Amino acid sequence: MRVTLFLWLWGAALSAQATESWLLQLDRWGNPSYMTLRLEDEHGKLSGTLDGDALTGTRANGRLVLNVVDKQGRRYVYTGGASADQLQGTADFPDTNDAHARASHSFSARRLPERASDAPQRHDYVPTTYANTFSASRAPVLTVWPGDTIHTTTLDSGGVDEHGVTRALYGNPQTGPFFVMGAEAGDTLLIHLVKLRLNRDYADSLDALVGRAQTTGLASQAGALGKPVRWRLDRARGLARPEQPSDALRGLVLPVRPMLGGLAVAPPDGPAVSTGDTGRFGGNMDFNEVVEGNTVYLPVQQPGALLYLGDAHALQGDGETSQYALETSMEVDVRVELIKGSSIGMPRVASPTHLMTLGQAGSLDEALRQATAGLTQWLRQDYGLSLSDCAILLGSGVQYTVANLAGRSVGVAAKLRKDLLPPRR
Numbered sequence: 001m002r003v004t005l006f007l008w009l010w011g012a013a014l015s016a017q018a019t020e021s022w023l024l025q026l027d028r029w030g031n032p033s034y035m036t037l038r039l040e041d042e043h044g045k046l047s048g049t050l051d052g053d054a055l056t057g058t059r060a061n062g063r064l065v066l067n068v069v070d071k072q073g074r075r076y077v078y079t080g081g082a083s084a085d086q087l088q089g090t091a092d093f094p095d096t097n098d099a100h101a102r103a104s105h106s107f108s109a110r111r112l113p114e115r116a117s118d119a120p121q122r123h124d125y126v127p128t129t130y131a132n133t134f135s136a137s138r139a140p141v142l143t144v145w146p147g148d149t150i151h152t153t154t155l156d157s158g159g160v161d162e163h164g165v166t167r168a169l170y171g172n173p174q175t176g177p178f179f180v181m182g183a184e185a186g187d188t189l190l191i192h193l194v195k196l197r198l199n200r201d202y203a204d205s206l207d208a209l210v211g212r213a214q215t216t217g218l219a220s221q222a223g224a225l226g227k228p229v230r231w232r233l234d235r236a237r238g239l240a241r242p243e244q245p246s247d248a249l250r251g252l253v254l255p256v257r258p259m260l261g262g263l264a265v266a267p268p269d270g271p272a273v274s275t276g277d278t279g280r281f282g283g284n285m286d287f288n289e290v291v292e293g294n295t296v297y298l299p300v301q302q303p304g305a306l307l308y309l310g311d312a313h314a315l316q317g318d319g320e321t322s323q324y325a326l327e328t329s330m331e332v333d334v335r336v337e338l339i340k341g342s343s344i345g346m347p348r349v350a351s352p353t354h355l356m357t358l359g360q361a362g363s364l365d366e367a368l369r370q371a372t373a374g375l376t377q378w379l380r381q382d383y384g385l386s387l388s389d390c391a392i393l394l395g396s397g398v399q400y401t402v403a404n405l406a407g408r409s410v411g412v413a414a415k416l417r418k419d420l421l422p423p424r425r
Contacts, residue, residue, distance in 0.1 A: 009063045021181070022069075024050065024302055026091060026110040028329075033269045035138055036098055036184050036303040051184075064089065065159045078423075085111040090424045112181065114141055116191055120147035130155060130173035130310070134283060135272035136302040140179035143304075149194060149335045150178060154310045156327045157261070162199040172262050172275040172311040179304035180336050187300040189265055191307065195333035196258040196292040203231040203240065203326035204221055212405045213321050231326050234313055240326060254315060259332060261286045261320075266302040275310070278360040283346050285411060286325070287358055287403040288316045289349050297348035300338075307336065310397030319405040341379070346374040356415045358403055364410050370402065371414035375380060379416075383404040384425045393420060 022037035035051040046057035050068050057066040057078075063083035069075055082090010087109035095101035125142050142151060154175050155161050159168035163189040167173075180321045183189060208226045209218070230243040233256065241253045264282035267273050276284050290296060298305075308334060316325035355378060359370030372394070379385045379393065399422045403411035 019048070021112040021114075021160070022109045023112055024087070024107060026105055026107045027327055028103075029091075031269070032137055032141045034303050043226055055414065069326060071328065080107070087143040088148050091265060093141050099199060102318065103221065106403070108217075108299055110142065112179075115145050115181070120149065121153060122149045123154040125175075125178075127152060127175045129355075130159070130168035130175060131308060131384060132169050132173055132275050133272035134174070134267055134268065134277075134281065136266040136306060137272065138177055138306070140304065141175075143179045143181060143347070144336060145181045146336060146338045149333055150246055151333050152309075153170065153199065154312045156204070156259070156312050156329050156332045157324065158204070158327065164200070174201045174264070174275050174308040174310035175264055175332075176308040176310075177266060177304075177306035178320075178336075179306060180338065181304070182340075183300045183305035184303055185268075185301050186343045187306045188342050188344050189298050189299065189307065189337065190262065190301050190337040191296045192335040192337070193260070193290065193292050193294050193296065194335050195331070196312070197331045198233055198235050198256065198258055198259065198312075198314055198328060199331045200329055200423060201233050201235065202243075202307055203233055203328040205231060205324045205326050206322050208321075208323045209341060210319075210321050210323055210405045212410065213319070216303075226323075230344055231314070233326075256314045256326075257288065257316075258331070259288050259291045259313050260309055260332070261290075263290055263296055263298070263307060263314050264308045265298045265300055268301045268304035268309075275308075276407060278404070278407060278411065280346055283360075284311060284407055285347065285358060285404060286311070286313075286316065286320045286406060286412060287349065287352060287411060288313075288318065289356055289413065293352065295350045297339075297350070299344050299346075307334075309334070318401040321405055323406050344374070347375050348368055348374065348378060353419075354415045355421075356413050360404070360409045360411045360414050362409060363410060364402070367410050367412040368414075371400070371412045372398075374414060378420075382424050383422055385422075 001419045004017040020039045026033050037050050043061045048241045053068050053070045055066050055068040066078040074094050077092040091107045093103045112253045149257040157172045158170045158174050159166050161167045184218045231240045232243050239257050242255050262284050267281045311328035314326040336424045347358045357369040357371050357374030361367040376390045379390045401413045403413045
């Protein structure tokens with residue numbers, strides 16, 4: 001009896017001091033921002049962190065007080081109501097323009113779920129809504145943990161599902177976002193592309209050439225281009241062919257290589273970003289190495305990362321020069337992992353044979369510079385190479401491909417064979 005009572009009291013004490021995870025939303029003059037709140041409650045006496053800054057406080061009789069001091073010594077006070085899974089109140093902040101003044105902002109927070117099992121889980125998610133922006137403000141559709149696998153589906157770029165039914169607005173509607181527990185700004189999210197499978201028997205494209213690929217002479221002849229092209233997909237054999245080919249292309253049959261044109265985490269605080277755009281967070285990258293068996297690395301910039309995916313292609317040449325690739329819908333399995341406390345400058349892709357970094361910018365010159373800088377960072381960060389070592393290795397082994405010409409930004413990928421690399425540190 002005494003042993004049983006002791007174990008019960010010991011378990012209760014642990015439970016009372018267990019770390020609670022919350023997602024806090026702060027409203028500063030109509031601009032939302034998001035932070036990770038971690039609390040330890042010892043009989044109403046609170047300690048923990050808010051986005052890494054130390055805090056102390058109290059919670060009793062449905063009221064909460066948090067005192068936070070940031071790394072520059074500035075003080076913040078959060079007061080309000082507290083229930084088991086919701087917080088709401090007012091935050092007292094230093095004024096951003098006057099060191100002697102204070103500003104008041106409203107905040108709310110929701111308690112994040114606890115993991116039921118330490119074993120990796122498989123989540124089957126059937127989408128009911130889709131996103132046309134990459135945003136930190138969109139409510140997550142599912143919460144997952146590092147090591148978990150998500151099984152879901154995507155629409156095509158026009159918003160059409162596997163049954164040919166329009167389900168969302170055109171413009172690369174995305175499935176998600178998925179909230180990854182433990183992900184914080186400064187981490188890196190790994191998305192393992194476990195399975196990308198076509199789930200319908202047709203795809204749509206254009207007989208177009210993007211303007212960036214045209215000379216003046218070619219542009220003068222291309223006025224009649226831009227007509228739709230329907231492709232038949234033989235899923236059993238993994239082949240694609242034009243449904244109504246010209247005589248010259250009557251024998252054209254191509255092996256499919258399913259890919260995701262869109263893969264992103266939420267961008268930093270600020271306006272939402274169109275699902276047609278790209279950035280450091282990923283986005284509408286249209287890189288034809290985002291295929292089954294490869295791993296994509298994205299820099300986390302919001303609590304939970306908020307993973308979006310969509311814009312499936314059955315096949316795409318380098319650059320997506322026809323404006324639309326073979327646009328279709330897809331069945332997707334991805335597994336997520338986290339690298340804590342390690343940030344990267346831009347998207348990375350690892351295949352069984354290559355390292356690849358993706359530069360995305362307004363010009364091919366700038367995109368190439370970004371891709372080179374990203375690959376150099378990877379080599380120095382993970383393989384311990386000096387800048388001189390990197391220069392020698394890139395000069396003898398780097399490959400560049402044009403990843404995307406069809407968006408408002410362009411993409412250039414820098415690739416390096418893994419068999420040229422020393423062992424990872």
